[in-house]
Amino acid sequence: MTFTNDLPKGSTTQVPCALTIAGTDPSGGAGIQADLKTFQELKTYGMSVITSVVAQNTTGVQAVHHIPIEMIEQQLNSVFSDMPIHAFKTGMIANEDIMKVIAEKISGQDISYVMDPVMVATSGDPLIAKNARYFLRQNLLPLTSLVTPNIPEAEYLTGETIDTVEAMKDAAVKIVEVFGAGAALVKGGHMEGEAVDFLYDGSNLHTFSAKRIHTKNTHGTGCTYSAAITAYLSQGVSLIDAVGKAKDFVTAAIQHSFSLGAGSGPTNHWATREESVKL
Numbered sequence: 118m119t120f121t122n123d124l125p126k127g128s129t130t131q132v133p134c135a136l137t138i139a140g141t142d143p144s145g146g147a148g149i150q151a152d153l154k155t156f157q158e159l160k161t162y163g164m165s166v167i168t169s170v171v172a173q174n175t176t177g178v179q180a181v182h183h184i185p186i187e188m189i190e191q192q193l194n195s196v197f198s199d200m201p202i203h204a205f206k207t208g209m210i211a212n213e214d215i216m217k218v219i220a221e222k223i224s225g226q227d228i229s230y231v232m233d234p235v236m237v238a239t240s241g242d243p244l245i246a247k248n249a250r251y252f253l254r255q256n257l258l259p260l261t262s263l264v265t266p267n268i269p270e271a272e273y274l275t276g277e278t279i280d281t282v283e284a285m286k287d288a289a290v291k292i293v294e295v296f297g298a299g300a301a302l303v304k305g306g307h308m309e310g311e312a313v314d315f316l317y318d319g320s321n322l323h324t325f326s327a328k329r330i331h332t333k334n335t336h337g338t339g340c341t342y343s344a345a346i347t348a349y350l351s352q353g354v355s356l357i358d359a360v361g362k363a364k365d366f367v368t369a370a371i372q373h374s375f376s377l378g379a380g381s382g383p384t385n386h387w388a389t390r391e392e393s394v395k396l
């Protein structure tokens with residue numbers, strides 16, 4: 118779908134519109150905050166439905182409060198009933214009840230859906246109930262246009278150990294062919310050497326590679342990457358080009374990341390602007 122059609126009643130402006138359904142990060146590097154910064158930077162009108170409020174920072178997660186189900190449903194109804202949505206993503210969906218309400222809302226919608234299957238924060242703190250991971254794979258994964266697991270998430274989704282490049286490629290194929298995702302991007306941020314990601318689009322494998330940047334400031338890289346893909350898809354960019362452009366965006370964000378906080382600092386969402394090179 119592109120942003121040139123299907124304007125809801127009352128809308129007169131044509132602009133790419135993207136929605137994130139996710140948890141929050143008051144320290145601004147991950148979650149909803151990273152997604153909205155990324156949408157804005159990529160000249161995409163950003164919207165958000167909050168699933169959980171997370172007290173977290175660069176050192177880890179201090180507390181989590183889940184928004185009541187009826188309120189999540191209301192937020193979804195508010196945006197879906199009134200706003201154009203050309204692509205959306207999900208991030209943190211903490212439990213089965215929240216997954217169910219999202220699945221009900223989005224099934225049957227003909228809109229690009231990017232799932233970042235968030236399971237733990239960069240700090241290692243869990244963000245999803247262990248028993249909900251199965252529901253995610255069975256019920257939400259088949260609704261996706263693209264899923265973007267890191268290595269531990271891909272290991273859970275496939276049930277296989279992934280410690281080689283070949284195993285990453287096999288995982289991408291299995292997530293599509295066996296578990297029904299529209300496409301799978303297995304990310305190599307957690308491997309040694311080059312930062313290589315593999316995309317299986319249902320027909321072919323594509324490789325996206327960047328040199329590894331030696332930094333501890335990688336808080337929210339996965340959120341930023343999937344949000345950038347979502348923004349490009351909302352603009353009508355093809356899946357392969359959207360991943361390629363988003364990879365450049367996240368690599369620049371890591372390259373110019375900020376040493377803020379005592380832990381793993383946030384990435385720089387305006388790194389692709391010319392002036393950020395001076396930072």
Ligand SMILES: Nc1ncnc2c1ncn2[C@@H]1O[C@H](COP(=O)(O)OP(=O)(O)OP(=O)(O)O)[C@@H](O)[C@H]1O
Pocket residue numbers: 147237238239266267268304305306307312313314327328329330331332335336337338339340342364367368371
């Ligand atoms: N140090 C690095 N240098 C260059 N690219 C990196 C680095 N770390 C991660 N990446 C890239 O960043 C993107 C996000 O991947 P990553 O595997 O870190 O996601 P994630 O683990 O889901 O992120 P998060 O920490 O937000 O949970 C991928 O394209 C990955 O290759």
Ligand SMILES: Cc1ncc(CO)c(N)n1
Pocket residue numbers: 139140141142147148149171173208209235237238239244336337338339340
């Ligand atoms: C809310 C939220 N979603 C995702 C991540 C993963 O980086 C995080 N730390 N917090």
